[in-house]
Amino acid sequence: MSASTSTRRRGAELEHALYEATVRELAESGYGRLTMEGVAARARTGKAAVYRRWSTKQALVLDALRHSLPPLPGFEPEMPPRDNLRAVFTVLCQIFGGRTSFPGLAVITGLVADPVLRNAIVEHIVSPRLRVIESILDNAVRTGEIDAVRPMAVHIGPALVMHSFLLTGNPPDEAEIDQIVDTVLGA
CATH class of the missing domain: 1.10.357 (Tetracycline Repressor; domain 2)
Structure with missing residues (x-):
């Protein structure tokens, strides 16, 4: 197992990081400039991890707001x-x-x-x-x-x-x- 595999976040830990990244992106960039890719980069994960959980940025933003x-x-x-x-x-x-x-x-x-x-x-x-x-x-x-x-x-x-x-x-x-x-x- 490589070092990157052993530190990979999954489940609730990854979702929490994605929620936090979404809220920070909203605060800094606004909804119009928020992208799934930007959230993934801020959370230090791949964009596939975001798209597996949310098919639209609306759904991601709403879940992040409820979580926060x-x-x-x-x-x-x-x-x-x-x-x-x-x-x-x-x-x-x-x-x-x-x-x-x-x-x-x-x-x-x-x-x-x-x-x-x-x-x-x-x-x-x-x-x-x-x-x-x-x-x-x-x-x-x-x-x-x-x-x-x-x-x-x-x-x-x-x-x-x-x-x-x-x-x-x-x-x-x-x-x-x-x-x-x-x-x-x-x-």
């Missing part, structure tokens, strides 16, 4: 809705701000021009987070902590977090997150 997301904050029924929402919005700030392995809002805005990726991002990244917010608000109504869920309440928090990034380039601070939570809860 921090765990979805869960809805904790015993916690007050304010604390649950604060946890969700704090993680959202970290994601958008590129403070996780996820590439951040600047990269995501470059992906939504591709309809397939936009739909996949909504289905796999946005919608699960909105469902957590909806569960928090529905539980708050059941427990009497709020009277009703206002129309668009589920979307307000993420929209305000994104709005802060777009206007200032920075995530909301803790006081602003508290104001966003109050807005969502109708306080």
Whole structure:
């Protein structure tokens, strides 16, 4: 067995390297200039290793994005809705701000021009987070902590977090997150 064979990455280790390479390529080059060959070179593997796993760059990018997301904050029924929402919005700030392995809002805005990726991002990244917010608000109504869920309440928090990034380039601070939570809860 040669030295190169004994150090060859396989399975999960190789996939992890390919995910990391994809996210770095997205951050540095953008989606339009990302290539399967570039990802393979960055991961120090052959392009056949990439094409065996993903037939399109869309599929590769979507899997890399899902892999790079921090765990979805869960809805904790015993916690007050304010604390649950604060946890969700704090993680959202970290994601958008590129403070996780996820590439951040600047990269995501470059992906939504591709309809397939936009739909996949909504289905796999946005919608699960909105469902957590909806569960928090529905539980708050059941427990009497709020009277009703206002129309668009589920979307307000993420929209305000994104709005802060777009206007200032920075995530909301803790006081602003508290104001966003109050807005969502109708306080």
